[in-house]
Amino acid sequence: MDAAAAPSDLLPPRFADWFARRGWQAHPHQLALLERARLGGADLLVAPTGGGKTLAGFLPSLVALEGAPRPGLHTLYVSPLKALAADIRRNLQRPIEEMGLSIRVEDRTGDTRASARRRQRADPPQILLTTPESLALLLSYEDAPRIFAGLARVIVDEAHALAESKRGDQLMLGLARLRRLSPDLTVAGLSATVEDPAKLGRWLSPSGCRVLTADPGPEPDIAMLEAAAPPPWTGQGGRYAAPEVMELIRRHRTTLIFHNTRAQAELFFQALWAANDETLPIAIHHGSLDREARTRVEAAMVAGALRAVVCTGTLDLGIDWGDVDLVVQVGAPKNVKRLVQRIGRANHRYNAPSRALIVPANRFEVLECQAALEAVRDHDLDGEAERPPSLDVLCQHILATACAGPFQADALYDEVRLAGPYADLPRADFDACLAFCATGGYALAAYDRWKRLVEAPPGTFRLRDPRLTRAIRMNLGTIVGTETLGVRLKGKRGGGPKLGEVEEDFAATLSPGDTFLIGGEVVRFDALRELTLEVSRAPGRKPRIAVFGGTKFSTSTLLSNRVMDLLQAPERWATLPPAVESWLRLQAERSEIPPRDGLLVETFARGLAGVGHAGFPGAGGGDLRHHLGVYGFAGRNAHQTLGLLLTRRMETAGLAPLGFVASDYALLIWGLEEVVDPAPLFEPEGLREGLDLWLGDNAVMKRTFRSAAIIAGLIERNQPGGRKSGRQATFSSDILYDTLRRYDPDHLMMRITRDEAMRGLVDFDRIEAMLTRAAGRIRHVRAEGVTPLAAPLLLEVGKVPIKGEGAERLVEGEAAALMAEAGLTGV
Numbered sequence: 001m002d003a004a005a006a007p008s009d010l011l012p013p014r015f016a017d018w019f020a021r022r023g024w025q026a027h028p029h030q031l032a033l034l035e036r037a038r039l040g041g042a043d044l045l046v047a048p049t050g051g052g053k054t055l056a057g058f059l060p061s062l063v064a065l066e067g068a069p070r071p072g073l074h075t076l077y078v079s080p081l082k083a084l085a086a087d088i089r090r091n092l093q094r095p096i097e098e099m100g101l102s103i104r105v106e107d108r109t110g111d112t113r114a115s116a117r118r119r120q121r122a123d124p125p126q127i128l129l130t131t132p133e134s135l136a137l138l139l140s141y142e143d144a145p146r147i148f149a150g151l152a153r154v155i156v157d158e159a160h161a162l163a164e165s166k167r168g169d170q171l172m173l174g175l176a177r178l179r180r181l182s183p184d185l186t187v188a189g190l191s192a193t194v195e196d197p198a199k200l201g202r203w204l205s206p207s208g209c210r211v212l213t214a215d216p217g218p219e220p221d222i223a224m225l226e227a228a229a230p231p232p233w234t235g236q237g238g239r240y241a242a243p244e245v246m247e248l249i250r251r252h253r254t255t256l257i258f259h260n261t262r263a264q265a266e267l268f269f270q271a272l273w274a275a276n277d278e279t280l281p282i283a284i285h286h287g288s289l290d291r292e293a294r295t296r297v298e299a300a301m302v303a304g305a306l307r308a309v310v311c312t313g314t315l316d317l318g319i320d321w322g323d324v325d326l327v328v329q330v331g332a333p334k335n336v337k338r339l340v341q342r343i344g345r346a347n348h349r350y351n352a353p354s355r356a357l358i359v360p361a362n363r364f365e366v367l368e369c370q371a372a373l374e375a376v377r378d379h380d381l382d383g384e385a386e387r388p389p390s391l392d393v394l395c396q397h398i399l400a401t402a403c404a405g406p407f408q409a410d411a412l413y414d415e416v417r418l419a420g421p422y423a424d425l426p427r428a429d430f431d432a433c434l435a436f437c438a439t440g441g442y443a444l445a446a447y448d449r450w451k452r453l454v455e456a457p458p459g460t461f462r463l464r465d466p467r468l469t470r471a472i473r474m475n476l477g478t479i480v481g482t483e484t485l486g487v488r489l490k491g492k493r494g495g496g497p498k499l500g501e502v503e504e505d506f507a508a509t510l511s512p513g514d515t516f517l518i519g520g521e522v523v524r525f526d527a528l529r530e531l532t533l534e535v536s537r538a539p540g541r542k543p544r545i546a547v548f549g550g551t552k553f554s555t556s557t558l559l560s561n562r563v564m565d566l567l568q569a570p571e572r573w574a575t576l577p578p579a580v581e582s583w584l585r586l587q588a589e590r591s592e593i594p595p596r597d598g599l600l601v602e603t604f605a606r607g608l609a610g611v612g613h614a615g616f617p618g619a620g621g622g623d624l625r626h627h628l629g630v631y632g633f634a635g636r637n638a639h640q641t642l643g644l645l646l647t648r649r650m651e652t653a654g655l656a657p658l659g660f661v662a663s664d665y666a667l668l669i670w671g672l673e674e675v676v677d678p679a680p681l682f683e684p685e686g687l688r689e690g691l692d693l694w695l696g697d698n699a700v701m702k703r704t705f706r707s708a709a710i711i712a713g714l715i716e717r718n719q720p721g722g723r724k725s726g727r728q729a730t731f732s733s734d735i736l737y738d739t740l741r742r743y744d745p746d747h748l749m750m751r752i753t754r755d756e757a758m759r760g761l762v763d764f765d766r767i768e769a770m771l772t773r774a775a776g777r778i779r780h781v782r783a784e785g786v787t788p789l790a791a792p793l794l795l796e797v798g799k800v801p802i803k804g805e806g807a808e809r810l811v812e813g814e815a816a817a818l819m820a821e822a823g824l825t826g827v
Contacts (some may be wrong), residue, residue: 003076010034012066015059027076029214030056034063034186036212037153042187044159046194047214049344049354053190054088055095057155058127060186062095064152065103065126068748070433072150077156078135078171081314082109082700086127087298088157092127103127108134108293111291121147131476132162134732136396138472139177140403151182156204158336159189163203163386167479167709169393172203172419177401193337195381209804218353220343222376224369224734225328225357226776230579231366231793237264238330238361242271242451245328245359249280252326254301255308259344260331262286262312262554266329269310269520285311285518288484289500293519310520313338327356332368334553334664335352336375336382343376355387363792365664366580368555371562382556387759389421392752393478395433395712400476402437402453403469403679406462409434434461436712436748443744450714480707486532487518499523499535517543554635554763555664563665564596565631587788591781594631594789597776599770602629602680602787606670625658626674629790630667636769638764639667642770645690647802649673649681656806662797668793672806679778695757704760705753706733 010031011019011239019026027636029047031734036043037060047053061075079085085107096103104125108117110133120128121138124147130138136142154175162168163625179185189204189401201209217717226707227241251254257272260266275280282295283306300306305324309315331629333339343356360366394416413430416422435441438461440450452468453461485507487498499519510525515538522543523535538545555563566572570588573581587593594600605624630646632639639662647657647669657671675681693699709715715733742749783785786794801807 012063014066014099015063018095026059027052027056027214029212029761030059031124032212033057034046034059036210037186037188039408040184040186042189042201042207044189044191044197044201044204044211044492045214046191046197046211048217049192049341050218051192052697053212054091054157057157057188057190058092060188061153062099062101062103066101070150071123071126072549073126073128073147074150075127075153076135076148076151077127077129077155077157078132079129079160080109080131080167081158082111082131084157085131086107086111089129092689101311105129109137110134117330128362132167132174133479134399135174136170136476137473138737138740139174140400140469140476140549142403142405144177144404145181149183150177151178154178154185154187156187156189158191159200160194161202163200164387166390166393168203169390169421170397170420170478171396172421173416176415176418176422179418191503193340193381195337195383202423202617203420203434206418206420209330210393216379219355220340220353220356220376222356224360224366224373224577225359226577227359227670228435230577231360231362232277232363234795234797237267237271238359239271240269241330241359242268243275245330246272248326248357249282249308250278252307254304254306254323255326255328256315257308257310257323257328257330257344258315259310259312260334262288264331265310266517266520266824270517272308272310273520276631279306281305282308282310285309285314287312287314288502289519290498292498328359329356330359331361332555332559333358333372334368334663335556336372336380336558336560338553339372340376340381363580363583364489364663366576367566368559368664369564370576371559371566375558375562376477379561380558387421388755389425390478390711391433391748392712392750394422394425394430394709395437395748396476398433398437399452399713402461402463402470406460408460410459419635432469432748440714441740441744441747443740443747452713465526470714471718472713473708475713475716478711480710480717485528487523487535489523490526490534502533515541515543549781554637555633557635557766557769560633560635560664564594567593568596583788591783591787591789594633594778595777595779599682599772599774599781600631600779602631602781602783602790603675603678604629604631604783604785604787605629606672614706625670626672627786627790628669628675628678629787629793630669631665631789632667632767632770632775633665634761634766634796635748636662636664637760638766639663641691641762642767643667643800644694645687645767646681647804648690648694650675651802651804654805655678656809657802657804658806658810659799659801661793661796663793663796666789666793668796670792671802672809682771682778684768684775687767687771688764691758691762695754695762699755701753702734702737704757705737705749707755708752709733709736709749712749712752 011026029045030052031138033043033045033056042707045053045056065074067517077088078787079088089105089107092105095142096105105127106125107121107129108120121141138147156162156171162171175187187205189200194200197211199209199211216429225241225244228239234239257268259268265284265286267376272282285294285297297309301309327343329339329342335737343354358369360369398412398689401412417425436451438451438455439445440447444450451462454464455461478587484501484503486501487499488497512526514525515522516525522538522541524538524541525533525535535725573584584593590613591602592600603626605626607623608625630642632642643660645661647660650657650671655671655675657669660667660669706715710717714736740750
């Protein structure tokens with residue numbers, strides 16, 4: 001709000017007085033959204049963080065309910081975070097109470113008690129705050145038409161975040177159902193960071209959406225942190241800068257310190273605490289911590305009791321903490337929109353510039369951080385590639401619709417096309433999803449457990465057995481994370497407090513006495529009881545780091561292109577830290593700078609002593625390893641996939657590859673034979689076929705299949721009487737995958753799996769774009785030794801060994817050398 005004169009005449013007197021008493025004036029975009037709401041239809045408000053988007057969204061509802069509000073649900077607010085819904089309820093309660101409005105506001109999420117959820121169905125509040133999953137569950141009940149009959153308004157918060165995920169697809173299918181149940185519904189989407197507002201508007205309402213863009217406010221104050229020590233050559237944690245970040249905490253009221261992964265957040269928190277000589281109150285917040293622990297941190301932030309929070313994407317969105325006056329992003333942001341969103345957490349006010357600092361984790365990341373700074377200043381946001389509608393989500397929606405009662409296929413198809421992502425859905429795709437829900441598909445049609453719908457009369461479908469409703473409702477949702485086990489402190493009598501979760505695969509590697517890091521504490525594993533790790537505190541011990549889940553981002557295409565542009569402009573290198581500028585100039589002297597319109601491929605030989613790369617002995621196979629460096633700037637996933645494809649071709653060509661390592665910027669392969677001419681390796685012909693062959697029996701495909709099968713309802717994670725363990729679910733999904741691959745390769749689930757693997761985990765589109773850029777323009781440099789750009793790659797973690805001819809030759813050579821040493825040659 002701005003301190004100024006009286007509000008516009010658009011506001012009723014009670015609202016105008018409330019603004020005046022607080023010394024505020026409504027923003028123009030708040031009044032504009034209030035006026036547009038009277039026209040009906042849909043609106044998208046794009047306004048900066050701290051610009052009063054939430055009040056703008058709710059103002060039409062509060063005004064409409066000002067008098068004697070009618071009973072029943074009037075406004076539905078949907079957010080991507082449960083914590084955000086609870087925060088909005090607290091913030092909304094204040095103007096309601098201060099204006100004396102008789103409006104009931106409640107939230108309904110997975111944390112809401114069952115008794116409260118039952119009461120909300122029987123007697124809904126006027127304003128209900130919820131999430132996509134809880135909305136899907138509400139719509140699956142047979143009394144949904146009664147619950148939503150009087151619904152007048154839907155508010156979709158953080159619309160940009162939802163539009164990029166399957167949760168957004170689920171929400172839009174639910175919104176399409178709401179438009180059927182309440183034809184006069186008005187919709188308001190709220191967003192802070194949007195690269196294409198018109199596109200987001202079509203997602204929100206394909207029949208038409210008005211876009212309202214607010215004044216962006218002051219430019220952010222953002223820079224790269226200058227640490228005493230230069231960034232290391234490799235690594236992702238940024239712990240070298242912990243002393244400087246601690247000094248920043250001392251000089252500010254409240255600091256948010258963002259990381260891209262939970263493991264990095266844990267390690268940085270430990271390093272930060274070691275530098276916290278004054279024991280200032282600092283906390284950690286991420287999705288693997290127990291909900292109560294996260295809630296305590298959030299409450300302490302609201303109360304102003306913390307000086308800093310080390311966090312991940314759990315705090316990216318919406319929670320209004322006005323006392324945060326600095327944001328620190330540790331590690332390259334990978335995505336400009338994410339960086340802008342995080343910057344907005346600082347000085348969460350419309351008229352105050354957000355202050356932020358970026359800490360590159362390594363030398364390559366300095367380039368990306370510089371590119372991100374320039375993109376933010378140019379208001380250049382990452383554009384998402386067009387994503388087809390998720391058919392597994394549609395299958396889930398069809399089953400949930402059947403839970404609410406019989407439906408006509410034609411009517412449901414027309415309704416589904418009211419959802420933005422599905423506006424152009426071919427009828428054949430809808431029918432394929434419907435057939436899957438009815439029979440399970442050709443290879444599974446003989447099994448009754450997957451025959452869930454029956455058709456009677458023709459064109460009308462219902463559940464085959466009403467008892468299926470419970471299992472379907474228990475498995476609604478599109479968030480399919482890695483299976484986890486709880487972590488609980490061992491208590492004297494029974495279990496102690498829960499600390500959080502670790503991935504099941506990590507837990508399987510633990511033996512009693514092993515230590516690991518969670519919630520900033522080192523704990524010792526004592527026992528496994530009822531799918532929970534019992535632990536004791538072990539301060540001072542060196543921990544293993546838990547393999548926390550969470551998204552591992554690849555650098556966006558926009559940032560990759562900007563990094564390449566920066567490399568092509570030596571006159572701009574002076575803006576970089578001196579150590580990085582010298583590194584680039586040395587690369588230009590000894591090799592070449594990667595071109596913008598081609599592909600740099602370096603080859604060089606390197607002598608080995610002792611143990612070679614990929615863990616194979618150096619003796620017996622020659623003391624040289626021939627290296628191939630590819631500077632594609634296509635993102636980690638694409639380079640990882642390219643490494644698998646190129647080493648496969650090298651194996652066929654007799655080049656004996658031993659292993660490779662991939663980063664966001666480059667790929668490095670090593671083997672026993674020199675690559676004299678790399679161009680044939682990059683011929684696009686057959687590359688996709690090679691990928692299909694590799695993917696067929698690969699864990700990547702099986703993991704993708706499992707996620708799609710869970711969402712579509714083929715596999716039930718949650719069952720009445722208990723939840724399947726991750727290993728049980730994986731075992732059953734592997735059997736299904738192998739069965740369908742062999743007997744029904746064109747099954748809907750296999751089609752979904754292939755499409756998603758190629759788009760996401762494999763990122764094949766970026767490989768094809770890189771090869772198109774490189775066509776006929778491969779710059780091959782035969783270097784005399786390790787080049788400046790290749791050196792950090794040799795230190796990169798995550799090396800992938802290739803078990804082929806090269807490995808066999810090394811083992812044979814080592815065996816021959818050992819036999820000779822023992823005098824057994826010829827024996």
